Amino acid sequence: MPIQPLIDAATAALNMAEPKPPFSPQEARIEANRCLFCFDAPCIMACPTGIDIPTFIRKITTDNLTGAARTILEANVLGASCARVCPTQMLCEGACVMLDLEKDPIQIGRLQRHATDHVAAVGIDVLHGAAHTNGRKVAILGAGPAGLGCAAELARLGYEATVYDKKPAGGGLNTYGIAYYKMRPQVSLDEVRMIERLGVAFRYGVEIGRDVQPADLLRDHDAVFIGIGLGGANRLGIPGEDLPEVVDALAFIEWIHTRPLAEVPVGRRVAVLGCGNTAIDAVTQAKRLGADEATIIYRRGADDMSAYPFEYDLAKTDGATFLFDTVPVEVVAQDGHVVGLKLAKTTACDVRAAVVPGTEWIQPFDLVLKAVGQEKQAGLLGRLFPGLKVDAKGRVEYDPATMQTSLPTVFVGGDAASGGREVVNAVAEGKKAARGIHALLAGAAESGPIQPSRLGMPDGAVGSGFDAPVRVHELEAALKRG
């Protein structure tokens, strides 16, 4: 049977409500007052965009919300969406010194949302484009977080930035691919509008190589930034993969963002293949849209998953079930529709999990969501930009200080460079590329954001997570390993 929407609008709205509502002004003040206002604070070091977090929090304590938003947005133009989607436990909040006092860390994400919501609500633009353009043009491929980060910074530096995207609207994954209960697409669309007001031009529905040729872009612009992210879901390579109810998890999430919630079709028994953070987003939203059962199927064990622990906990709270050490070997169909998966157990093994012969069984499912990683764009980029160097993992090679690729006027950032990281990493890389472009075209020395708390320090006022983000949990894990 083809899948159908399962719940009414009221139930969908309830199920998709934000788990953490916005702070009231008093809640924000109380939380902000907990901040110790550390000097050279570890949270700044842990933020890939290097937001001066103690400064914006102090501004909240004095009701200077516009100033707080300015501090945030000057460092991270997508501060409103990052406030909602950042895995703060792994970043700023994971570095908070309060944890060493055995106290809850400052809720930096929610405070950031409080400040950025304020300027959005009252309609204040705290960022401004350059008063005069310098006449130089930059083409930006992809209107996702990396492209937006690059475009906004270029506009502020006086460049004419034009962003190309094949979708009908900007924002990339922020608009189409975030779990709906974490962030509404409107937040992302508002950010795109804000960047438009900085003077950035957007061309939607444009596919590079089809509608616009890279050679023309290179000819007509002084530099090009590649922020095209990743491609569609990786192929499973099993029979039945092309049946209509085998869907890319990101495509499923895009349905949620482009249709009324009560019109999003979902299976009664949903299988989600893979166990990264996208898999969690898929399984939780399938449950919230009315699936009776939603099961994560992962070829390895619970300790191996790439999903964050708090995402795993959320999925369990939502009633998702987990089949570990299990792999699909065939999609089972009846009358051209998915009715189940043939599954098999796997053995743990260093590189690839191997199927244990004789363990196969068939389990009924009517929707299969693929969250087994996205395709790298190496092939496409190689065709579009002959000579562009790509590493063995399909990521564009770049100079980490400037994000410059092997082609001197071509820069890169976001998932196309990293192979897949957080939104905040993409914004930071886009911004870093903008400074790299500025260094190339205007000879301006690129440098990280100034940290007022470091003014007068022997090493100067530069230095924050923008230069080298500290990921506390990774450091701690590395230290534990010795």
Added chain:
Amino acid sequence: MADLSIDFAGIKSPNPFWVASGPPSNTAHQAHRAFEAGWGGVVWKTIGEPIVNVSSRYSALTLGGMKMAGFNNIELISDRSPETNFDEIAEVKKRWPKHTVIASLMVDTRERWHEFVRRSADCGADGIELNFGCPHGMCERGMGSAVGQNPEVAETIVGWVMEAATIPVIVKLTPNITNVVYAARAAKRAGADAISLINTINSITNVNLDTLVPEPFVAGRSSHGGYCGPAVKPIALNMVHACAADPQVGLPISGIGGIGTWRDAAEFVALGSTSLQVCTAIMHYGFRIVEDMKDGLSAYLDSKGMRSLADLRGRAVPQVGDWQQLDLHYKRVARIDYEKCIGCNLCHIACEDGAHQCIDLVDSAPYGLGPGRVPGKPVPKVREDDCVGCNLCSIVCPVDDCITMTPVDTGRPAMSWHDYQSRLAAGTMQPLPPHP
């Protein structure tokens, strides 16, 4: 259990905790509630010719989310008739004969003082407190702090009171004066039995930045009020000490000013107070706070082997004196416990920008792993040779016992400024070199 009872200038009270004259001591209803909660005494809201109050009356200083860190009022003395007040005191004394009720008075002429003093004794009050302190409203009519700020006037009026007094008389002093000791000596000269201090401090707590009228807002205007609450405790402690240490005063002291806990109370007693008066903390939390105040003070005395408050009273007074008596050769330095340090670096920036530039941020590698230390993140390190022992870092540090001010032996014998000047004059030593 240590004995908390007191004898204050002949007034016996089951414990030293008295409700100070103010809004919490306005009625018999409140006095009954206070005694039921465990207070030892009530100083009645000041009785005088009935006044007319305004609306609104109070404002406060909120600090970092802490409500009522400081508190301000423009309420005047009792707005009830003297008859009602004296009748209610009689009623309260009848029900609580072993508890203390003090009549606070404020009138103008000699005759009125005589009358009110007699009526206080007649209604059964255990003592009288003369309100020479209110810094708002009444002072404009020649009463309150207008009296307390002029020792000669105060002495005259105390004299009038003593002519009629048959019960102990306490003079309540205003802090809105250059040196409170002169007012205390005036009270002593005029024959007062005790002093109480401090009354409230003149204040404007804040300005409303929308209306540009401070609170308390009264029909588009405001007025300076009387400041009290936790923020004034240090001022009160200093004035209590000054009176306790002055050989010419020599009167029992009722300590007032920011007392909200047993710890505050113990500090006031150690600096010479016998009874303790509380108002703002009651206005914040109600009479119930006295339970911990009694319990905690008693437990503290037990823990120190003290059997009564008399064993603690004044014990900190001798250790406080003039700056010129302090040892110029004593040195303490800040020491950081790296097992406790969370890496907030507030000590560094406080020292660097706000004090004496002797805490560096250094590579954490030699300090091993611990709270707040991840590779690449610097740790604060004190240059002990340069540390002047100012205490600032240990004050800003958010972690208990992380920065300890540790005495170090300078190898030099004690020498006060007074000694130093004497030796210079005698030519037995050279001037100390100035700090580089």
